[in-house]
Amino acid sequence: MNALDLRIRNHAYSTFVGEGRAPTTVETAATLGLAEDEVAAAYRRLHDAHALVLHAGTDKIRMLNPFSAVETPHRVEAGGRSWFANCAWDALGIPASLHTDGSVSSECPDCGGPLALEVRDGELVRGAELLVHFVVPARRWWDDIAFT
Amino acid sequence: MVFLRSEEHLERWLDAVGQEHGATMPAAKLNELARRWWWTRVERDWRPRTPAESQAILDELGLTGEFWQLS
Numbered sequence: 754m755n756a757l758d759l760r761i762r763n764h765a766y767s768t769f770v771g772e773g774r775a776p777t778t779v780e781t782a783a784t785l786g787l788a789e790d791e792v793a794a795a796y797r798r799l800h801d802a803h804a805l806v807l808h809a810g811t812d813k814i815r816m817l818n819p820f821s822a823v824e825t826p827h828r829v830e831a832g833g834r835s836w837f838a839n840c841a842w843d844a845l846g847i848p849a850s851l852h853t854d855g856s857v858s859s860e861c862p863d864c865g866g867p868l869a870l871e872v873r874d875g876e877l878v879r880g881a882e883l884l885v886h887f888v889v890p891a892r893r894w895w896d897d898i899a900f901t
Numbered sequence: 902m903v904f905l906r907s908e909e910h911l912e913r914w915l916d917a918v919g920q921e922h923g924a925t926m927p928a929a930k931l932n933e934l935a936r937r938w939w940w941t942r943v944e945r946d947w948r949p950r951t952p953a954e955s956q957a958i959l960d961e962l963g964l965t966g967e968f969w970q971l972s
Contacts (some may be wrong), residue, residue, distance in 0.1 A: 754949055761946050770943060783971060819939050840902040841937060845932045848940035861906045863914035868904050870928060881929035884905045888923045890968045891959070 754802060760785065761795045762804050766817055770851070772837060773816035775822040796851075805896055816898070819846030826862075831855030841885050848872045904928060926969045934962055 754762075764785060768776045771860030778796060782789040800807045806816035814822050818887075821827075821837040827844040829836050832853045838844035841859065842893040848855030856869040857880070889896070904935075905911045915922060926934075937958045941947050952971050959969045 758946075763947075766943050767945075777963055804949060809944055819935075819942065840930075841904045842931060842938070844904075845928075845935035846942070849932075850938040850939040850942045852940075859904045859916075862903050863905060863910035863917070866906065868906065869903070872932060875932075876908045877932040878931045880904070881927065881932075884907060884911055884925055884926040885902060885928055885931045886905060886911055886925050887902050888920055888921060889966075890923070891971045894971075 754799075754804065757787075757791075758795050758798055758802075758804075760788075761792060762799055765814060767806060768820070769820050769836075771815050772833065775817060803895060803898075819843030819850060824870050826832065826859040826860050829855055830858075845870070845877070849875075903929075926964075930962065932966070934958070937962070 761781060762874060764781055765776055768774070770836045776784070778792045782792045785792070796805070796807060796812050796814070798829050801822050805814055806818070808815045808820070816822065819838055821839045821843070823837065825837045825839060827838040827841065829838050829844050829847040831848045831851050832855070836847060837855070838847055844857045844859060853875045854871075856872070858871070859868045860866065861868055861885070868880060868883055870883065874877050903915065911925065956971050959965070959971070
């Protein structure tokens with residue numbers, strides 16, 4: 754991964770953490786003083802490297818794992834702010850990646866009931882008894898990451 | 902990957918959606934995995950892990966066997 758791609762990746766993450774939204778190619782180009790097509794090409798390379806996920810057939814960011822740019826059933830609050838996570842793993846990944854405490858609001862796909870989890874000082878102090886199910890085996894996680 | 906209330910809820914949900922049983926773990930273990938997997942993701946000096954480094958994280962948490970092989 755080259756220095757330009759890392760710079761663009763870091764800008765996307767810092768924007769998402771700070772503002773709760775993913776920057777468009779136009780915004781990233783303007784902020785970093787780059788051409789938009791240069792940024793779009795970098796977004797696609799980062800997508801191919803699994804460093805972010807674009808909406809299919811576009812240059813629009815869908816996931817900056819563990820963060821989701823679209824609404825999901827997994828809402829995470831950490832450090833006084835909130836985001837959506839892509840899945841159960843990513844939901845717990847948000848407080849981990851921010852090195853802070855956090856809480857997760859999710860729902861059981863069977864009964865639709867609310868599920869609450871809380872991480873404090875790195876430990877899961879609420880919701881530790883809940884079960885997590887992985888549908889897809891590891892070698893196929895990236896075949897369809899939105900499904901995974 | 903989803904959180905479920907219990908094994909009973911999991912089995913009922915799998916039946917309802919017609920999915921096969923994959924792998925399960927307690928949420929507390931997923932929290933350990935999440936901390937190791939995502940710890941550096943937002944940092945400015947983040948670099949992609951090699952497949953071997955990712956596999957090592959799974960192995961160290963006892964996530965071994967065919968289901969957990971990345972390649």
